[in-house]
Amino acid sequence: MSRIADIASSALAGHDDAADLSVEAVHAFLSQLTATAVVTQRESISLFDALGRVLAEDVVSPVSVPPHDNSAMDGYAFDGAVLPDNAPIDASVTLRVAGTALAGAAWRGTLGPGDAVRIMTGAMMPAGLDTVIPQEFCKVDGDRVCFPARVLRRGDNRRFAGEDLMKGQPALRKGERLSPAALGMVASLGLPGVPVLRRLRVACFSTGDEILSLGEAPREGAVYDSNRYTVFGLLARLGCEVVDLGLVRDDPAALAATLQRAAREADAIITSGGVSAGAADHTRDVMQKLGDMAFWRVAMRPGRPLAVGLIPREASSQPAVLFGLPGNPVAVMVTFLAFVRPALLRMMGCHEAAAAPSPLLRARTTGPIRKKPGRTEYQRGFVKTVPGALPEICVAANQGSGVLSSMLEANGLVVLRHDQGSVGPGEEVDVMMFDGNI
Numbered sequence: 239m240s241r242i243a244d245i246a247s248s249a250l251a252g253h254d255d256a257a258d259l260s261v262e263a264v265h266a267f268l269s270q271l272t273a274t275a276v277v278t279q280r281e282s283i284s285l286f287d288a289l290g291r292v293l294a295e296d297v298v299s300p301v302s303v304p305p306h307d308n309s310a311m312d313g314y315a316f317d318g319a320v321l322p323d324n325a326p327i328d329a330s331v332t333l334r335v336a337g338t339a340l341a342g343a344a345w346r347g348t349l350g351p352g353d354a355v356r357i358m359t360g361a362m363m364p365a366g367l368d369t370v371i372p373q374e375f376c377k378v379d380g381d382r383v384c385f386p387a388r389v390l391r392r393g394d395n396r397r398f399a400g401e402d403l404m405k406g407q408p409a410l411r412k413g414e415r416l417s418p419a420a421l422g423m424v425a426s427l428g429l430p431g432v433p434v435l436r437r438l439r440v441a442c443f444s445t446g447d448e449i450l451s452l453g454e455a456p457r458e459g460a461v462y463d464s465n466r467y468t469v470f471g472l473l474a475r476l477g478c479e480v481v482d483l484g485l486v487r488d489d490p491a492a493l494a495a496t497l498q499r500a501a502r503e504a505d506a507i508i509t510s511g512g513v514s515a516g517a518a519d520h521t522r523d524v525m526q527k528l529g530d531m532a533f534w535r536v537a538m539r540p541g542r543p544l545a546v547g548l549i550p551r552e553a554s555s556q557p558a559v560l561f562g563l564p565g566n567p568v569a570v571m572v573t574f575l576a577f578v579r580p581a582l583l584r585m586m587g588c589h590e591a592a593a594a595p596s597p598l599l600r601a602r603t604t605g606p607i608r609k610k611p612g613r614t615e616y617q618r619g620f621v622k623t624v625p626g627a628l629p630e631i632c633v634a635a636n637q638g639s640g641v642l643s644s645m646l647e648a649n650g651l652v653v654l655r656h657d658q659g660s661v662g663p664g665e666e667v668d669v670m671m672f673d674g675n676i
């Protein structure tokens with residue numbers, strides 16, 4: 239049995255061949271398909287180059303962060319035992335100031351009983367002192383500091399050694415996609431670089447005789463190739479290395495040569511157009527001839543036709559994963575977000591949580607939304623914050639799958655579930671926010 243047929247028999251078990259595949263079934267299929275297609279080669283890189291890269295191994299902390307107990311405030315450190323229990327509202331505490339502790343070095347003065355030390359934020363807590371009164375509460379008179387007894391409790395404003403991270407603890411997990419916070423965390427451990435998996439290489443090309451390359455003169459019946467640029471942007475946002483193979487005519491030899499080159503040079507291939515059963519399309523035939531393919535109709539809108547498969551590559555037991563996206567420009571973006579993005583994140587080596595889509599936002603519709611039960615719909619809309627209430631979403635009037643301008647005006651997609659029907663004004667819906675993914 240072919241690998242695709244094998245995965246289909248388990249992931250799509252019980253699916254009626256005559257019906258469109260559900261979005262959930264496609265997800266189940268793709269998670270099995272990509273589980274064995276994860277990049278393994280690694281490299282060590284500087285933190286400055288590591289944003290968005292995927293960690294190849296756990297980062298275990300060689301130090302505690304912070305390395306010592308320290309003050310969270312500019313103020314006066316003292317032993318909290320001097321704070322009276324059940325002090326009257328106007329009670330105050332007066333202490334002698336024995337010296338000043340600056341950040342960056344331990345204070346080595348001598349403390350008498352009940353003495354305080356002037357201390358700066360981040361400075362090591364002097365031994366025996368466990369509480370800091372911020373300076374704005376204090377009156378200072380010579381070497382005495384006086385403050386109200388009831389404004390703090392013992393232990394306040396002291397940060398513990400290892401409070402952020404203990405020495406020997408894993409700071410970051412293998413498969414983490416490095417965010418700005420993760421870069422800061424690695425830096426706080428004193429590590430100048432990290433081991434990461436190599437970038438995923440993704441080849442893309444557009445197909446179709448009616449598609450014009452940029453720079454070509456306009457021609458009757460033809461449109462400019464926008465999909466390659468959209469896909470390039472989506473892949474660049476993911477941190478993939480993009481292998482651009484241009485625009486390919488609807489010619490079997492040219493399509494075959496480009497597909498084989500793509501498989502040689504990349505881990506994954508993204509094409510757009512030619513995957514529905516259109517009469518003049520050779521794309522499907524060539525994909526089928528060269529690879530182990532599935533051609534589906536997915537119960538979703540936009541993005542009904544979808545091809546997925548494996549294209550063998552010389553000198554490698556790991557074939558390239560092919561995503562044949564529908565030609566309509568919005569269908570390309572929606573199928574990329576719904577299926578390709580999570581699949582590529584897994585191939586990049588992300589752990590489950592890092593590959594999972596962001597949680598959906600709940601928003602209230604500003605008007606009615608028409609929807610047919612029996613397919614998942616992704617409708618473009620603009621989400622607006624409403625003070626003291628759920629955010630509002632207004633969906634674009636033209637949801638045509640070729641209407642890229644409404645994608646530009648939107649900041650998210652209303653996700654209308656398979657079984658649900660139309661939605662009334664003021665009802666709650668789920669929204670997939672673009673959040674910088676688009």
Ligand SMILES: Nc1nc2c(c(=O)[nH]1)N[C@H]1C(S)=C(S)[C@@H](COP(=O)(O)OP(=O)(O)OC[C@H]3O[C@@H](n4cnc5c(N)ncnc54)[C@H](O)[C@@H]3O)O[C@H]1N2
Nearest residue numbers: 444446462463464465466511512513514542564565566569
């Ligand atoms: N009888 C049926 N017809 C169609 C079905 C169906 O299920 N049954 N599905 C429709 C849907 S949904 C879509 S989407 C399209 C997808 O067809 P293809 O993937 O074969 O795409 P094409 O026919 O090649 O192109 C569709 C559309 O997109 C434009 N396009 C294509 N490539 C680009 C590009 N690189 N840049 C900009 N625009 C592009 C192309 O001009 C067409 O307008 O099939 C429906 N038909």
Ligand code: MOO
Nearest residue numbers: 540541542569639
């Ligand atoms: O994929 Mo098509 O774009 O649903 O129209």
